[in-house]
Amino acid sequence: MKLEEVFASYKENIMPTYTKVPLVFVKGKGSKLWDIHNKAYLDFFPGWGVGNLGHCHPKVMQAVRDQVAKLIFIPNNYYHIPQARLAKELVYWSYPAKVFFCNSGAEANEGAFKLARKYGQGRYEIITFENSFHGRTLATLAATGQKKYQEGFSPLPEGFKTVKFNDLEAVKQAVSDKTIAIMLELVQGEGGINVASGDFVSGLRKLCAEKKLLLIVDEVQTGVGRTGKLFCYQHYGLTPDIMTLAKSLGGGLPIGALVVRKEIADTLGPGMHASTFGGGPVIARAALAVLKAVQKEKLLKNTRAMGEYLFTKLNTLKEKSPVIQEVRGLGLMAGVELNIEGKEVVEKCISQGLLINCTHARVLRLMPALNVTKKEIDKAIGILQNVLESS
Ligand SMILES: *Cc1c(COP(=O)(O)O)cnc(C)c1O
Numbered sequence: 469m470k471l472e473e474v475f476a477s478y479k480e481n482i483m484p485t486y487t488k489v490p491l492v493f494v495k496g497k498g499s500k501l502w503d504i505h506n507k508a509y510l511d512f513f514p515g516w517g518v519g520n521l522g523h524c525h526p527k528v529m530q531a532v533r534d535q536v537a538k539l540i541f542i543p544n545n546y547y548h549i550p551q552a553r554l555a556k557e558l559v560y561w562s563y564p565a566k567v568f569f570c571n572s573g574a575e576a577n578e579g580a581f582k583l584a585r586k587y588g589q590g591r592y593e594i595i596t597f598e599n600s601f602h603g604r605t606l607a608t609l610a611a612t613g614q615k616k617y618q619e620g621f622s623p624l625p626e627g628f629k630t631v632k633f634n635d636l637e638a639v640k641q642a643v644s645d646k647t648i649a650i651m652l653e654l655v656q657g658e659g660g661i662n663v664a665s666g667d668f669v670s671g672l673r674k675l676c677a678e679k680k681l682l683l684i685v686d687e688v689q690t691g692v693g694r695t696g697k698l699f700c701y702q703h704y705g706l707t708p709d710i711m712t713l714a715k716s717l718g719g720g721l722p723i724g725a726l727v728v729r730k731e732i733a734d735t736l737g738p739g740m741h742a743s744t745f746g747g748g749p750v751i752a753r754a755a756l757a758v759l760k761a762v763q764k765e766k767l768l769k770n771t772r773a774m775g776e777y778l779f780t781k782l783n784t785l786k787e788k789s790p791v792i793q794e795v796r797g798l799g800l801m802a803g804v805e806l807n808i809e810g811k812e813v814v815e816k817c818i819s820q821g822l823l824i825n826c827t828h829a830r831v832l833r834l835m836p837a838l839n840v841t842k843k844e845i846d847k848a849i850g851i852l853q854n855v856l857e858s859s
Contacts, residue, residue: 471492471504471505474492474504475490475492489818491503491509491818492504496511496514496522496523496524497522497523497524498522498523498524498837498839499511499512499514499522499523499836499837499839499840499841499844500523501523501823507821508821509818509821509822509823510821510822510823510844510847510848510851511523511823511836511837512822512823512824512834512835512836512840512848513823513824513825513833513834513835513836514823514835514836514837515715515716515720516715516825517657517688517689517694517715517716517835518715518716518718518720519716519720519837520692520693520694520715520716520719520758520762520767520837520838521716521719521758521761521762521767521837521838521839522837522839522840523720523837524720525719525757525758525761527757527760527761528719528720528721528754528757528758528761530757531753531754531756531757532721532750532753532754532757534753535550535749535750535753536750538749539749540748540749540750541745541748541749541750542748542749543744544742544743544744544746544747548749548752549749550749550750550752550753550756551569551747551748551749551752553752553756554567554569554747554752554755554756554759555567555569555747557756557759558713558725558727558759559727561698561699561759562698562699562707562711562727563707563727563729564729564730565727565728565729565730565733566727566728566730566733566734567725567726567727567728568725568726568728568736568741568743568746569723569724569725569726569743569746569747569752570723570724570725570726570743570745570746570747571722571723571724571743571745571746572603572714572722572724573602573603573686573688573689573712573714573715573724574602574603574604574605574608574724575603575605575714575724575743576688576712576713576714576724576725576726577602577603577607577608577611577651577686577688577712578603578605578607578608579712579724579726579736579741580649580651580684580710580712580726581594581607581611582736582740582741583710583726583728583732583735583736583741584648584649584682584684584710585627585648586735586736586740587648587682587732587735588648588649591645591646591647591648592627592646592648593627593628593629593644593646593647593648594611594627594628594629594647594648594649594650594651594684595628595629595630595631595639595642595643595647595649595650595651596611596612596613596628596629596630596631596650596651596652597613597630597631597632597633597652597653597656598613598614598630598631598632598633598659599613599614599633599656599658599659599660599662599828600612600613600614600630600633600651600652600653600656600658600659600686601614601617601653601656601657601658601659602651602653602686603688604617606621606624606625607624607625607628609621609624610624610625610626610627610628611628611651613630613633613659614658614659629642629647633652633656633659633662633664634662634664634665634668635668636667636668636671636672636675639671639672639675640675643675643679643681647679647681648681648682649681649682649683649684649709649710650672650675650676650681650682650683650684651684651685651686652664652672652684652685652686653685653686653687653688653689653690654669654685654687654690654695654700654701654703654704655689655690655695655700655797655798655801657689657690657801657827657833658689658827658828659827659828660803660805660827660828660831661796661797661801661802661803661827661831661833662796662803663796663797663798664704666704669704669706670704670705670706673706676709682709682710682732683708683709683710684708684709684710684711684712685700685701685708685710685711685712686712687699687700687701687711687712687713688712688713688714688715688724689715689801690798690801691711691713691714691715691716691717692713692715692716692717692758692759692762693716693762693767693768693771693799693838694716694771694799694800694801694835694838695771695798695799695800695801696768696771696772696775696798696799696800697768697799698762698768699711700798703798707729708729709728709729709732710726710727710728710729710732711726711727712724712725712726712727713725713727716758717755717758718751718754718755718758719754719755719757719758719761720754721750721751721754721755722745722751723747723751723752723754723755724746725747762838765839767838767839768838770838770839770840771799771800771838772799774800774836774838774840774841774842774845775797775798775799775800775802777842777845778800778802778834778836778845778849779795779797779802781845781846781849782795782802782804782834782849783795785849785852785853785856786804788853789853789856789857790807791806791807791808791856791859792804792805792806792807792856793805793806793807793830800834800835800836800838800840801835802833802834802835803827803831803832803833803834804831804832804834805830805831805832806830806831806832807830808830808859809829809830810826810829810830810831810832811826811829812859813826813832813855813856813859814826814832816855816858816859817851817852817855820851820854820855821851822847822848822851822852824848824852832852834848836848
């Protein structure tokens with residue numbers, strides 16, 4: 469297909485639900501992408517949080533190729549080895565738990581809501597936060613604390629209460645005898661890269677213990693090494709009751725997972741919840757390769773080192789650039805808040821060969837692959853500096 473034919477087919481045949489950048493990509497490797505004209509781009513927002521290993525990681529490719537030739541799919545009423553191994557790995561690297569596999573972040577969060585309600589035996593209310601993002605299904609939209617995503621879709625499912633982020637008092641006020649859980653992203657992604665404070669999170673943990681509530685962390689974006697620990701909750705010295713994962717866990721293939729503390733994991737019994745494709749052999753092999761690569765290639769260490777380097781560079785840029793208001797984030801999850809609209813900055817960066825994102829209108833979001841190099845960061849910062857100087 470030629471470029472024009474691709475655009476034409478999308479226009480004719482695909483629902484217009486995405487704001488699109490007019491680029492057609494054909495190939496990727498690490499932090500590099502090539503478009504249909506063979507122009508190379510530096511990808512500092514690979515897959516919207518999916519590409520923690522960058523594009524086409526060789527070990528993921530190898531695992532998928534190997535599994536595809538053996539057994540592509542077997543449903544969840546039977547057993548297979550890749551899922552058994554993947555669950556064991558996830559539990560080994562997190563906390564005593566049991567896992568449920570599904571296909572996406574929203575689906576993982578839906579599972580968490582169902583488990584919480586079942587566990588609650590009449591208590592059903594879940595407290596979430598302003599500027600959170602938990603997905604696009606009706607219940608996850610109800611949980612998402614951003615009106616712009618909810619408009620036009622009412623009535624949304626009941627039982628969600630949204631309060632101010634990083635405000636423990638507000639949470640305490642919101643807890644009622646109907647409350648069963650508190651759910652948060654420890655670093656809000658879509659909401660503008662807002663980091664939960666240590667006091668806030670340990671306060672939540674304490675409150676949950678007092679009121680017998682479940683603490684649910686949505687690690688769909690922060691998980692699998694993004695913040696410099698395998699899971700973001702590990703920065704906070706506590707364990708959640710439920711963690712949801714998706715995005716980067718499959719190395720580019722779709723997967724979601726619910727990691728539930730052992731004591732409550734049997735709340736959902738046979739027949740109460742299911743997902744046809746969840747944790748199939750191919751995707752499980754891909755995820756195993758991802759977890760192995762994170763360890764073997766010391767990507768957590770690299771994330772911390774490169775994160776520090778990136779933040780130093782961004783802060784230096786801030787001194788020089790009057791349009792930068794604040795730089796914030798954790799590990800390789802960086803937000804650059806501007807005092808101008810970010811849309812044009814992103815467009816200019818893309819035209820100069822750097823792919824980044826803008827969220828919450830004014831926050832540039834940089835989330836390079838965890839194996840990013842200093843040289844690639846230098847190049848990205850050079851382009852960003854160029855663009856900001858002309859903004
Ligand atoms: C992307 C995201 C989701 C939704 O994941 P999907 O796979 O798109 O359903 C949920 N929570 C967070 C924190 C996310 O970043």
